[in-house]
Amino acid sequence: MLRIHFTAEDLLGVRFADGPAPLVELGLAVAMLQRHDGGPGFARWRRSLSTPRTRAAVAPLRQLVPPDGAGPLFLDPPSDDLDQGLEAVRGSTTTLVHRELTRVTTKGGLPATTLLRRLADQDRDAWRYLERAVRAAYPDLVGTAWPRLRTGFDTDLAWRARVQREHGLRGMLAGLHPGSRWRGSVLEIPAEREVDVRPGGAGLVLMPSAQWTGGPLAGPYPLGTLLVYPAVTPLPLLAGPAPHGRAQDGREAQDDPIAALLGRTRAAVLRLADREPTTSQLAAELGISLASASEHARALRRAGLVTTVRSGRAVRHSRTGLGHRLLSP
Incomplete structure (x- = not known):
């Protein structure tokens, strides 16, 4: 169970992210490749990525991201683009790296591999190796799907806005994931682990992902607690948006x-x-x-x-x- 303990300031600070974040989506994709849920659509998605090149690129990242998606926070900072995100990864403090690697190897059940030990020791070659792995995996796992991920994000925001208009903020938050409920000022969300989150007045940033089918994930970030949850329309059901200014059949729009x-x-x-x-x-x-x-x-x-x-x-x-x-x- 994921329990989010809200203060009045936190409820006033609930907001949506500007859009999907490249490294967050990459971490979720790595987790999804290790899962077996999501139905036939995601099964086809996994098969499409089962190439020697993609498997080799993802292998180092699988050492860091478990199937439940709760990888180390330093690996997936919310950012506008890949380069900005990698800059934040490189700037991770030793304290954060040690804490998060300890978490994923104890609570997350990941083995303490040589790569993880070298990252904890701030070995420069290990960190360069990690960056190369991220850049190698990103095009296939996120880059080609980015238009559909953006469509899924926008679609979910439109739906949540309608729910909030009809049922209020508490109703919208309780509807983010099946089985969620309020107990006083605590939102309880079914999750794979027991986690208590206290935003402490910093608010909650909501980020739907069209390629995530697991339970909501919450973690502290500089701008407040980030809550990632499955978007209302999953990736396999989303068609990429037509290029701006073009008709849906690909012809130049003559009536714009x-x-x-x-x-x-x-x-x-x-x-x-x-x-x-x-x-x-x-x-x-x-x-x-x-x-x-x-x-x-x-x-x-x-x-x-x-x-x-x-x-x-x-x-x-x-x-x-x-x-x-x-x-x-």
């Missing part, structure tokens, strides 16, 4: 007046701005360079259609009222 006015890519940037994406996220979503994404956002900002604000080291773009009205039917 916004694309005709702004250009297809710039219209796509404006539509994506409802999520307040970073420049990196725009580039990844649209398959364009960072420089190109920045230039498109700048042009829309000059036209008064988006605003840009700095959030830490990232820059986020959001639609203005004029931008919303332009897209209104």
